[in-house]
Amino acid sequence: MGLKKLIERCANNDRKAQAEVYQLFSGKLFALCLKYSKNYTEAQDNLQDGFITIFNKIGQYNSKGSFEGWMKRIVINTALQKYRSKNILSLVTEEIPDEIIVEVDEDTVSLDFLLGIIQELPDRYRMVFNLYVLDGYSHKEISTKLSISEGTSKSNLSRGRFILKEKIKKNQFDQQEIIALKMQN
Amino acid sequence: MKTTKNIDRLFQEKLKDLEVSPPANVWKGIESNLHQKKSITTLPLWFRMSGAAAILLLLALGGINYFDKNSNEIIITDTNGIENTPVNENDILNPAINNSNESNSVIAEVNQNNGASETLKANNTQTEKQVQFNSTTKNSLISEVTEFSNSKNDLEKLSDTSLSTEATVALIDKNQSNNAKDINAKETDAEKLLKFNKIEENSNSKIASESTNSDPFLNNSILNSDSKSNTQSLFNTNKNAIAQSKEEGFGENNLDAIQKTVLKTEEEVAFVPNKHDELLNSDVSEDIKEEEDTKKWSIASSIAPIYYNTFNTKGSPLDLQFKDSPKTGSKSVAYGVKIGYKLNDKLTLQSGVSKIDVGYKIGNVFINITNQLDARLANVNYTNTATILNVNAESFLDNVALETSSTTALAGELNQSFGYIEIPLELKYTLTNTSKKLGVNLIGGVSTLLLNKNNVFVSTAEFSSNLGEANNLNKVNFSGNIGFDVDYKINKYIYINVAPMLKIHTKTFSSSDNNFKPYLFGVYTGINYKF
Numbered sequence: 001m002g003l004k005k006l007i008e009r010c011a012n013n014d015r016k017a018q019a020e021v022y023q024l025f026s027g028k029l030f031a032l033c034l035k036y037s038k039n040y041t042e043a044q045d046n047l048q049d050g051f052i053t054i055f056n057k058i059g060q061y062n063s064k065g066s067f068e069g070w071m072k073r074i075v076i077n078t079a080l081q082k083y084r085s086k087n088i089l090s091l092v093t094e095e096i097p098d099e100i101i102v103e104v105d106e107d108t109v110s111l112d113f114l115l116g117i118i119q120e121l122p123d124r125y126r127m128v129f130n131l132y133v134l135d136g137y138s139h140k141e142i143s144t145k146l147s148i149s150e151g152t153s154k155s156n157l158s159r160g161r162f163i164l165k166e167k168i169k170k171n172q173f174d175q176q177e178i179i180a181l182k183m184q185n
Numbered sequence: 186m187k188t189t190k191n192i193d194r195l196f197q198e199k200l201k202d203l204e205v206s207p208p209a210n211v212w213k214g215i216e217s218n219l220h221q222k223k224s225i226t227t228l229p230l231w232f233r234m235s236g237a238a239a240i241l242l243l244l245a246l247g248g249i250n251y252f253d254k255n256s257n258e259i260i261i262t263d264t265n266g267i268e269n270t271p272v273n274e275n276d277i278l279n280p281a282i283n284n285s286n287e288s289n290s291v292i293a294e295v296n297q298n299n300g301a302s303e304t305l306k307a308n309n310t311q312t313e314k315q316v317q318f319n320s321t322t323k324n325s326l327i328s329e330v331t332e333f334s335n336s337k338n339d340l341e342k343l344s345d346t347s348l349s350t351e352a353t354v355a356l357i358d359k360n361q362s363n364n365a366k367d368i369n370a371k372e373t374d375a376e377k378l379l380k381f382n383k384i385e386e387n388s389n390s391k392i393a394s395e396s397t398n399s400d401p402f403l404n405n406s407i408l409n410s411d412s413k414s415n416t417q418s419l420f421n422t423n424k425n426a427i428a429q430s431k432e433e434g435f436g437e438n439n440l441d442a443i444q445k446t447v448l449k450t451e452e453e454v455a456f457v458p459n460k461h462d463e464l465l466n467s468d469v470s471e472d473i474k475e476e477e478d479t480k481k482w483s484i485a486s487s488i489a490p491i492y493y494n495t496f497n498t499k500g501s502p503l504d505l506q507f508k509d510s511p512k513t514g515s516k517s518v519a520y521g522v523k524i525g526y527k528l529n530d531k532l533t534l535q536s537g538v539s540k541i542d543v544g545y546k547i548g549n550v551f552i553n554i555t556n557q558l559d560a561r562l563a564n565v566n567y568t569n570t571a572t573i574l575n576v577n578a579e580s581f582l583d584n585v586a587l588e589t590s591s592t593t594a595l596a597g598e599l600n601q602s603f604g605y606i607e608i609p610l611e612l613k614y615t616l617t618n619t620s621k622k623l624g625v626n627l628i629g630g631v632s633t634l635l636l637n638k639n640n641v642f643v644s645t646a647e648f649s650s651n652l653g654e655a656n657n658l659n660k661v662n663f664s665g666n667i668g669f670d671v672d673y674k675i676n677k678y679i680y681i682n683v684a685p686m687l688k689i690h691t692k693t694f695s696s697s698d699n700n701f702k703p704y705l706f707g708v709y710t711g712i713n714y715k716f
Contacts, residue, residue: 013219015216019212022212027207028203030206031204031205034203034205035200043207044207044208044211047207048211048218051215052215053647053648056219060646078648101189101190102189102191102192102195103189104189104190104195106190106195109195109199111199114199118196133193134196134197134200146554164192164196165192
């Protein structure tokens with residue numbers, strides 16, 4: 001109820017309400033941007049552009065679905081749009097197994113590290129991985145969103161997963177090395 | 186502790202409820218952009234209008250200043266001419282009158298006596314009748330004049346004592362000689378008067394002729410009021426003198442004669458400038474007319490709010506599927522310059538250059554992302570990045586929706602915008618008299634339009650994106666123009682006009698316009714300068 005009123009005020013260009021909405025959701029949406037962007041600066045840009053779109057189009061939010069979901073879609077679209085305008089799509093078809101399992105000590109894997117390796121992924125792998133794994137889009141939806149075939153989406157996902165796994169493995173190995181060195185000393 | 190884990194689960198769990206505070210400058214960026222956005226949507230029209238208004242204002246002010254300067258110059262040169270000669274004459278007469286300010290102050294003083302002399306005036310008019318009766322014969326008048334001029338010296342003395350300034354004396358002298366002159370003119374007996382008042386009369390007649398000559402260039406009202414107040418004050422002074430001379434025991438005849446001349450002078454002086462005014466005014470208006478007639482050319486800055494739409498809403502030049510989609514016309518502003526050449530009193534040929542931006546929106550369209558080549562709009566050349574956008578009319582969507590995921594199809598608008606450099610060639614027919622301040626004209630003509638902007642883009646709640654450009658817009662097309670024009674003349678150089686015009690565009694599209702018939706309606710206003 002409070003949120004509905006806040007949204008209405010935002011639609012009337014009430015700067016205070018806009019600031020409040022920003023306060024409420026910027027943390028989550030910035031995390032989203034970090035995942036979809038290749039670095040911190042780009043994430044900042046995406047967040048800014050996303051919020052500008054949100055506030056400009058907030059009057060069109062029909063209050064049926066979740067407001068947060070609506071905003072997330074806008075932010076994701078903002079990120080995708082940039083990616084689209086930057087890259088000419090190329091077709092890659094590879095067959096890599098669906099499920100990738102990685103040996104990991106969850107205590108030693110930091111959040112920053114995980115975020116970092118997502119950002120390091122090639123743009124489209126990052127997009128597909130994010131859309132599919134973290135935001136629950138189907139391959140069919142991804143294929144239309146990114147204008148690729150479902151097969152490409154699937155293979156991109158697998159490639160992404162594979163790269164991530166290798167990086168985690170290397171990280172785990174490095175961590176063990178550090179521990180071993182520490183023990184020696 | 187090491188565990189085996191599905192990589193998806195690892196990321197999902199770790200990143201699920203991740204929240205990261207963005208740096209503070211992001212909000213500032215958003216805020217400033219929102220502000221900017223707001224000003225972008227509300228300012229452009231205002232901004233452009235104000236820009237144009239500023240230019241028009243500058244032109245107008247510049248023009249007014251220019252012409253003001255001109256008229257000032259005229260006044261200055263002419264008053265100099267006037268001042269020079271009379272001053273010289275007055276030098277001879279009396280040095281004190283040299284300074285017009287000084288004499289004015291004296292006049293002011295004298296005017297203060299008006300109230301007192303008002304009663305005398307009434308008496309004077311009574312006596313005047315008698316005088317008129319008495320002075321029907323030439324001889325009697327001449328004798329009166331003689332008496333009057335004889336009494337002049339006495340009067341001088343009297344007024345010396347009563348007003349005690351030399352300037353007043355001079356003024357009285359001047360007035361008396363004026364009186365003398367008037368009578369002289371009537372009696373055609375110049376010699377006699379010249380004997381009495383040679384120097385004074387000469388100088389006065391010179392002053393009179395000077396002022397008459399210079400009148401056309403002078404501010405008539407100033408001159409007239411001056412001369413009138415002069416006469417008034419002089420008249421009053423004389424009456425004072427008369428009153429005093431009465432006390433001193435002057436003869437009735439003398440007084441009558443003086444009173445008569447005084448009154449006559451007033452009449453004459455009051456009458457003569459009026460006559461001059463009439464003459465001068467007619468001269469000036471004739472001059473203006475002549476000048477107006479000789480000004481064939483005019484140049485104008487013009488600005489117009491325009492509205493662009495199609496006569497037939499069941500049509501679309503972009504793709505047949507949009508033929509039934511709702512369409513909204515665009516409003517924008519056209520601006521440019523206009524040149525007119527007057528062929529004759531009734532007809533003016535006008536041309537110019539102006540820039541117009543037009544466009545329209547197709548509503549109820551749905552946009553999704555596709556890689557199907559056949560989904561492209563028929564008459565749009567897509568840009569590289571836009572190839573993935575699939576735009577469909579609502580009616581069309583039903584067929585496609587099943588194949589593509591309808592959840593990702595976003596409702597939005599399809600915009601087509603294009604711009605032209607317009608070169609009109611129009612004939613203006615004047616319905617009203619050209620000498621009137623307000624004129625009504627009919628305008629008809631054609632325009633050549635050169636395409637200089639061509640853009641098709643989509644906008645939805647979530648994004649807007651450029652699609653490309655229409656491939657069926659003609660580089661050159663034409664419009665038939667009709668309208669009427671009301672103009673208002675500010676002065677002989679400048680007039681403002683307002684012209685509501687309807688322009689019907691033809692040959693806008695090279696092919697497959699699907700019955701799209703665009704028109705433009707604009708109210709063209711401008712400040713025109715004739716030369």
